[in-house]
Amino acid sequence: MKRVRSLFTLMAICFFCVTAIAQTRKITGKVLSSEDGKSMDGVSVNIKGLSQGTMTDAEGNFSIEAVTGQTLVISYVGFKNQELVVDKNKTPVIHLERIDNSMQGVVVIGYGTQKKKDLTGAVSQVGTAQLEAVPVYNIENALQGRASGVRVTQNSGNPGGRIEVRIRGSNSMIGSNAPLYVVDGFPVTGGIDFLNPADVESMDILKDASATAIYGSRGANGVVIITTKKGRNGKGKIEIDSYYGSQTDTKRYKVLDASQYAVVANEWLKNQGLAPYFSPDDIKSLGSGTDWQDAIYRKAPVQNHTVTISGGNDKTVYSLSGNYYDQKGILINSSARRGSLGLNLTHEVNKIVKLDVNLKFGRNEIYRVPVDNGAFGKTMLSGALSAPPTLSVFDSAGLPTRIEQAYSFGSVDMRNPMIFASPRKDKTIANNILANTGLSFKLFSGLTFKTMLGMQYENDINNSFTPIIYTDDKGAAADGYSNTNSVLNENTLNYKKTFNDKHTVDVLAGFTYQSFSNRYENASVKGLSSNVTEDYNMGSASIISPPSNGFSEWKLLSWLGRVNYSYNSKYLLTASVRADGSSRFGTDNKWGIFPSGAVAWRVSEEEFMKGIKFISDLKLRSSFGITGNTALSPYQSLSRLSSNRTIYGNASEVIGYVPASLANPELKWETTAQFDIGFDLALFNNVLTFTFDYYNKNTNNLLAAVPLPTSTGFSSALQNIGEIQNRGLEFAMNANILDREVKWDAGVQISTNKNKILDLAGGSDILSPGVDIPFYSTTNIARVGQPFGVFYGYEEDGLTDDGLIKYKDTNGDGAISPADRVILGSPYPGFIYGFNTNLSYKNFGLNIFLDGVYGNKIFWATAGTQLNAFQRGQNQFADIYGNYWTEENPDPNAKYPKISSATVVNVSDRFVKDGSYLRVKSIILTYTLPVRKIGVNWCDKAQLYVSGINLLTFTRYPGLDPESNTTGSDSQDIGSRLNTGIDQGAYPTAKTIAVGLRLNF
């Protein structure tokens, strides 16, 4: 192919040399849209067979060097290609037609694609334009507020931190509730934070059973299908996108200043019957003292650079992208960096065989500093909140002041937050390789066979080092390694045919195999002799803990089949089934069958609807299906022995093996049955579109540790007992309000989800372990009839005569006991919403995106830690000053109780706060430089943009960030999973202002 082309070029050059210059001319032309006559920007105009080409500018004009007789190919996404033979003396005007008349576009569904208008399931699509709007580290963050039914929360502002995605509520009590991520056809294990967000072309979110059942035992939580950019037939493109930004904190806690602290400290001492520490002169002269939060926060830079080179011809399409991302955290000693490289290549080897190669390499490095779930001196943020403002950050020797030793009324739990600063480190490096190759064979008319072989390899290294700061410190170091390997082989046969122009049938059958294995090793030591070697020479430490390691693997075999039938694009039917065999299930239940069915009726295609002009499209659809959640870790269905030790004499230990868990050969997946009904409506020629869904999901066979009588020798056994229901409504509306000189479109989505436990093993409540310091008691409960993890605690009733907190005797038995606890609120919102609007005028563009939640509560544990803290001479929130109970002025309704060690806080309604918020998530202003006008021909597009992320948050929540959830965990223990919606010293999210440049060549 290449040789022919070079020959041609050679010939063309010869022509050029020999014949008159006049034969190669500048052809100018214009491209307009055939539906409204508007000029089209960015349309590719190429010379057929050659790699030369250009693009139209904002007025739809193009100019290209061509020879009479050559053919120009004009192409643009969503429009039918056109060809034009170059004719002298003609300035061609080309009208491009849209490919679809109604809801254009194609969605990616499991194992295939489907036109939007033929879709029977509930699928939301988020495309490049929306994904590019918010520059982020993790692409999941860009989903926030974009798709109805999808709730995305950034649980902690730690750079590289965890993002929690929930599609239509949470189904499982101990299994994972995260959706399945499929990247270019490969179901990924682990997260997707290795992906470069700029690489992502679209994310298709499969929500209902008919869309997700094809993923069988992994589909119950929804599926997010990520398609990365593949390149296009046409002239090669180089795209550069760079931005630099600055992040600052949005809110800080107000704490007592030095003179207020002194007054409160004296009050505490007085209430303990001790003499005051600070004299009245001291209090006058102290002033505001040290601002500890100033010492730990910083203005932090963020930058991101992506280069994408793509192009192709009608046989080969490629896209190569490289990215570098560097973000420092707004709290010191935290950061995230990532480098990634991606290559997608599609090549038609011959008429029958097509080759697809997708390679992704990513390496990220994250430095973490302890912040979340902190109390007193255990973490940086809680340390800064509790440090006395009367002390300075560093002492005269330049070391962090030993605040725990400064005052006799102080507490040994306090720590100077600066001990968490460098050289202390907690670093994780993750290397990720995702490699996929697929071959597809066009067998005979309509029949395609595809086989894919893919591999994902992840290697994580964690290094941590605690330095010696004071002379009595020992220092510690730990290293951990983890390797994960996953192999996938998929084979599918697809048959697509239209009979009699009316009946379209699309049949899919396939077999897949996926395996996963993980090995990890950890070593930790204490007692370093100096800080110099950090964690690089752990063998020289004085106390070496025994190393630990582990191994696990699982395999999944599946059969799948699906039929899509469409009659005249009017009546649509989908049926699918998947059989999954997983090694994790018990011997009696290795295989599970997951069927689904859906119907849709395109009402707008009916004769009686043709008269109603303002409705351009109306589709009613409904589906029902069964999906599963694997939920189990490997080996849990087997009985296990564990080892222990005993001593018979002479202090020598012997090893013993004892039964540790019972086998349950019947363990199986959790089953979710989901019913969905909805409609898609488009009015006024697609100017206004609506999508609406109602769904009802029932998950049963929930995995839970069922308690056993302890006389069996075991406390519990894992069984499939329990049922949870999720029901909700989803609504999305998009409007193309203006489309002239000024373009304006807007979209809004609202969704609700109600979660309810229908059945628990034995019917009795399960209590969460709650928060340790300072409560040491349950915060959440699982109870039949309530959402999973509602808050559970005491109700307060003012203060007692002694100034201590009084609790309500809700059960009227005359005593305050754990039986007086009631349900205090739910961590789940009544509804979540997002609003997006784009405005453009000439070369300027403005995009505003808002998102919010309403009706959820947050357990503000940070306030609990602070209030309890004055038992130990620690700093308090400024709010208590003048608002606490005193003996001189005993007010039973004072906001805060007596400042004394007798004051004990409990899990109560004092700490359950409204977590509703509306956030201006991003505002982006773009200016596209008129490169053609100023005669720059080597650059196709240059755009400057300024973006502000998280600029404003409207909320009543008194904590730092209403999105926080420091205890959201993936633990397998129900108790720990119940701890949800808790904010204890969460790392707040930052506000970012960034400036960027996009260049296309």
Place this chain on the structure above:
Amino acid sequence: MKNIIVILSAITLLSSCSKALQEEPKNFLSPVNYYKTEADAQAAINGAYSSYYPDQVEYMILEIQADYATGGGSFTSINNIDQVLDAVGVGRTADSWKSLYIMVNRANAVLNRVPAIENMNEDVRSRILAEAHFLRATAYFNLVQNWGAVPLRRTETVDLSNVAIPRSPVDSIYQLIVDDLLIAEKGLPVSVGSATGKASTWAARMLLAEVYLNTENWTGAAQKADEVIESNQYALVTVSKESDFYKIFAAETSPEDIMSLHFSPTRASDFINYLHRPNTPFYNPGTGWYILFPNMQADIIKNWDNRDLRKSFNIYSKYVDNNGDPVSLPSSTPFLFKKYIKDQNGFNDFSMPMFRYSEAFLIYAEASCMADGAPSPLALERLNMIKRRGYGYDPATPSPVDYPPGLSKDQFRDTVMQERAYELMLERHRWYDLKRTGKAKEIIEAAKGKTFSDDRLLFPIPQDEINNNPGITQADQNPGY
């Protein structure tokens, strides 16, 4: 067409690897791939032995409920002998129940799996099985004494088919215990050397003697005690001053040691921490939580003869600090126990006795008196041997402190009870002794100054058991709970 056939057959071949779905764990063991060799059997019994260490918290409760000790700190509520155990106490006894049944299941696992092992030395096998019987009997003896009628599980729990088991009558439980110990006695070795963490035939006989005392099989008890005394394996340690008792209690083993719990610096006992204040050399150079102290109001202590070396050995009010000066204990804790101490590095790694030779003498004295209706000269002699040793005299020669002959059966029994209190103080016998002689109410009321509630005689059946064992209902709970 041909291509399709090839592809389809390839797919079918691939799909027949459902064997691929079998899990083969690599980092842990499962009964499926274990219990195959003699080493496996030994490891299994080792695992069962690790449960032998009695639950420390139950230990505390048993000592505090009796007359000569009181509890402090989080154990203060145990002193309230006029009420049933509070929520914390109920939780603690539930933990103890749990660990006892774990021991039962581990012993049952050995009895279930070891007989099927091929190519195993038969002597080793019968010893291991005998040890399993011994451990199971130990667990059930604790359960029946503290909870009364408990569910009797004789087989290893391998699945959920046998979860519902009702409380068995006390007699049938004692029958199982006696049967187990008779088998154990035959299969256990005559000597275990210094590894007294392992059971010997004498340990089994001691336990059987204690069981017979409870079931009032006096001849049986006397017989077993006599066998141990005449075994030629043990000897009473010579004591001439009170610190000589540390030859028994601050040592790895001693001539008196029939069976004891062994520790090491990395596996230490917590119990000693309960007795001491921090930094009271030489008894405790380390931390101490001092929540178990002597009840000086108890008659047994008030009437303790000062010449009895065991008095100054067990209880102290002064210690010698690092400079050599005597220091009195602070007024909040004027008297503390010092029977168990830490070593000079601060580790709780001296052995703690489970069965001692001296107890055999006391069992014989009581049992033979009860069997004969009056103390025989041999019974009296054996009782006196312990008293003589306690006062620092040679046990074999008569001493000025000997008990006189001519005591009635009941008087003699009371005397033996008193001697047991002095000799076996803090060795988990007193509460059981008071219970089985029916003297608990009288003596503890006098010692603690509160009315004794009979409901305290038994621990409550754990709520988890009632909730999850269909064979036991709330109505089956012990009185008062």
